[in-house]
Amino acid sequence: MPELPEVETIRRSLLKNIDKFFISEIIIYHPDVLLNIENFSLKNWKIQNIRRRGKYLLFDLQKYFDVLNPPSENNKAFNSISKETKAINQNSSFSNDPSISQKMTMLIHLRMTGKLLIEEKDVLPAKHTHVRFLFENGKSLDFNDVRRFGRIKLFKSGEEFQDQGLANLGPEPLSDEFTKDYFLQTCQHHRKSQIKSLLLNQKVIAGIGNIYADESLFRAKIRPDRLIGDISQKELINLHQIIPDILEEAIGHRGTSFRDYVDGFGNKGFFQLQLAVYHKTGQPCPICKTPIQKIKVAGRSSHFCPHCQK
DNA sequence: GCCAGCCTGTTG
DNA sequence: CAACAGGCTGGC
Known part of the structure; x- marks a missing residue:
């Protein structure tokens, strides 16, 4: 569906709310559209930035809690994770600590009919919603795609160029590279x-x-x-x-x-x-x-x- | 290169 | 009913 101007417009519209995007949960209605998801837990990630390359959107995600060693369920810090996450995010000195800081890049290609829609968490997702990201602020981001050609892929940051489509893109027509x-x-x-x-x-x-x-x-x-x-x-x-x-x-x-x-x-x-x-x-x-x-x-x-x- | 295939919905 | 739809991939 969308070409560069549409993808760029989507990027800008999502970016307006970027500060509010702490992912608390992800609901998968149709796993086919999500690749590599088994490698990651998407809970308690924050969307730091959204970039565009050609028709791809690249979401920079950062996690502040160690997924491999989650605190026990009775741990008060874990139960108040939302506050903790925010507190840590406000203190940039924590972000270089590998035990609490991990980065991922989420690659989204909308192909013909894909949409990314900000909705209220309590509102049922529209027909053809395949993935819903829930945020701590009560909003959600729905990946909706009638034809299901669109794809979401997750990579450790820097490894997203394993995707051949992304890796082989020519220059951005709006950049100086396009001489x-x-x-x-x-x-x-x-x-x-x-x-x-x-x-x-x-x-x-x-x-x-x-x-x-x-x-x-x-x-x-x-x-x-x-x-x-x-x-x-x-x-x-x-x-x-x-x-x-x-x-x-x-x-x-x-x-x-x-x-x-x-x-x-x-x-x-x-x-x-x-x-x-x-x-x-x-x-x-x-x-x-x-x-x-x-x-x-x-x-x-x-x-x-x-x-x-x- | 071309063309089917991936999907569902809309249009003629 | 068939044809077609902002895209891309993989097989010839």
């Missing part, structure tokens, strides 16, 4: 590919999906099925500049909600109001009024203006 030279050079390597399959290739650029590939190509006036080798350097330089422009605009509109997508608070985005071609088959091109066409490129529906795009 003109890199883009031109990569195009040179893929001269015989169609331009749209390059944009969708996460090893080349991290985070672009079907919507923003179509919209970028429309603005660059390049047909999605055009062979890269047939595109002029001038056009490619233009496209390189347009990609971050479109992604920034989409983030500014809090993502595209034409179907399921909502942020962590269930709010829709607005970029669907700005779309020129995506999902607009038969509707007039915003520039020349020619009906938008739909073809298959790289196995995906691709929308373009047959007059404006060459």
Whole structure:
């Protein structure tokens, strides 16, 4: 479902409440979506930060109590763990002690229909909620995914690059790594590919999906099925500049909600109001009024203006 | 490269 | 009913 702008919007919406996120319990309704979970207990972890890489979310988790040597059940300190956890978190000098400090990275990929929703703990989770994280403040975070393509993976911090999808991502299109030279050079390597399959290739650029590939190509006036080798350097330089422009605009509109997508608070985005071609088959091109066409490129529906795009 | 497969829901 | 849906993987 979500592409870079939607994942970034979700990240920002969740981050607003980051200080309140002390996990007290995790409820698993559908274990298939959770990988590596058996290696860890998720009780009494705190979400320190949420990062994004391409379409992945990376949750930095920190635990302050030793899971291997839990205090006995009659221990008062254990029974008041919530207070203790907070007290220790306020004192950063504890965080370097390995006996009480452990770090994990939780990798979440939402694929097509995944959502992360902040809910009240007492409210029953919506249909298709597969994992619920309960927090000490009475809130919960639900991982909901109709099609169940999304995945959650847990790693000791630093080991998350064992995930091949994450490890092989290309540069972030909104970072300095995504240079003109890199883009031109990569195009040179893929001269015989169609331009749209390059944009969708996460090893080349991290985070672009079907919507923003179509919209970028429309603005660059390049047909999605055009062979890269047939595109002029001038056009490619233009496209390189347009990609971050479109992604920034989409983030500014809090993502595209034409179907399921909502942020962590269930709010829709607005970029669907700005779309020129995506999902607009038969509707007039915003520039020349020619009906938008739909073809298959790289196995995906691709929308373009047959007059404006060459 | 392409294409089935993973899933459920919606649309034509 | 079949076709299709913001994605990715693995097998040819």
